[in-house]
Amino acid sequence: MRELLPAGLLSTSLLPAGLLPAALLRATALELAILAGHLVLYPTGIVPERPARRRAAAPLPGARADVVPTVLLHGFVDNRSVFVLLRRALARHGPHHVECLNYSPLTCDIRTAAELLGRHVEEICARTGQREVDIVGHSLGGLIARYYVQRLGGDHRVRTLVTLGTPHSGTAVAPLAGAHPIVRQMRPGSSVIEELRRPAPGCRTRFVSFWSDLDRIMVPVETACIDHPDLLAQNVRVSGIGHLALPVHPAVATGIREALASGAAAAGSAGAVSVA
Numbered sequence: 001m002r003e004l005l006p007a008g009l010l011s012t013s014l015l016p017a018g019l020l021p022a023a024l025l026r027a028t029a030l031e032l033a034i035l036a037g038h039l040v041l042y043p044t045g046i047v048p049e050r051p052a053r054r055r056a057a058a059p060l061p062g063a064r065a066d067v068v069p070t071v072l073l074h075g076f077v078d079n080r081s082v083f084v085l086l087r088r089a090l091a092r093h094g095p096h097h098v099e100c101l102n103y104s105p106l107t108c109d110i111r112t113a114a115e116l117l118g119r120h121v122e123e124i125c126a127r128t129g130q131r132e133v134d135i136v137g138h139s140l141g142g143l144i145a146r147y148y149v150q151r152l153g154g155d156h157r158v159r160t161l162v163t164l165g166t167p168h169s170g171t172a173v174a175p176l177a178g179a180h181p182i183v184r185q186m187r188p189g190s191s192v193i194e195e196l197r198r199p200a201p202g203c204r205t206r207f208v209s210f211w212s213d214l215d216r217i218m219v220p221v222e223t224a225c226i227d228h229p230d231l232l233a234q235n236v237r238v239s240g241i242g243h244l245a246l247p248v249h250p251a252v253a254t255g256i257r258e259a260l261a262s263g264a265a266a267a268g269s270a271g272a273v274s275v276a
Helices: 019-045 080-092 110-128 140-151 175-179 191-197 250-265
Strands: 070-073 098-101 133-138 158-164 206-212 232-239 272-274
Touching: 019 080, 070 080, 070 110, 070 140, 080 098, 080 133, 080 250, 098 110, 110 133, 110 140, 133 140, 133 250, 140 158, 140 191, 158 250, 206 250, 232 250
Parallel strands: 070 098, 070 133, 133 158, 158 206, 206 232, 232 272
Antiparallel strands: none
């Protein structure tokens, strides 16, 4: 059995009662501002990016053996434009080979999307000459990546999987949205969620899950934590922002960089990020 690191202990219960509504109002205002900005950027991410091709035998100049490609995977009905700021943050701090993947908004099955992700990862490894990748998945993207790692043998290719507001135990938000098949798969008790509860002995991937105490998409908010006895998982509590802010907030980007930098070592204790 592998160790499950506990979530951070930064709690809104430590705040004076009168400040909680104010924090929620600030988070809601930020969510609306991010949504408006993202709607403007959304068309720029519809077309999949075309990474520059290079021979596997010719690594990036100055690249170290421990620097692996980082793959960014967006959430439901979204695209790669959600990662504009995170990608810049990763490029600005240290050597990172970053690629964004789009999956179709018409995707109706997490398993199918995970198989497609696996093919993309194999192509990236072949093209870059690396044996592994790191993945950062927002919301549904994190669940797709986890299914690939845990159920399709992706732990042989994925060194670290960082998830941002991902419904690891299923979310009960927006019942009417359950008309979409992939939303139903994100419900508590769905066949996909139950598959992820199954034993995963020997899983080699390290998991880091960022979850927010003000995430209104995760119901309950703790569903964004990973709780599995066979997985090496670190749950990082984020205080003061909502679901849409997770892939764009500078404080979270810093936490992601630290998680990726620690690589395969999987050392340290679970932490907390405060952005209030």
